[in-house]
């Protein structure tokens with residue numbers, strides 16, 4: 929059983945396919961939902977609009993867009 933640090937909070941956890949611990953994964957998923965919802969409600973929005981509206985980092989938003997092929 930291999931232990932790794934969570935990619936977000938650094939908490940030690942058993943290695944899994946993703947690098948986030950359970951708590952961070954939950955936050956990650958809810959952030960993704962906020963981003964998805966905002967883009968759905970504002971089809972003409974740019975990534976910068978999403979940054980300003982959600983307060984999340986550009987990297988974080990691009991990650992979600994990539995992941996969901998928005």
Ligand SMILES: [Zn+2]
Pocket residue numbers: 934935936937938939948949950951952953
């Ligand atoms: Zn974590």
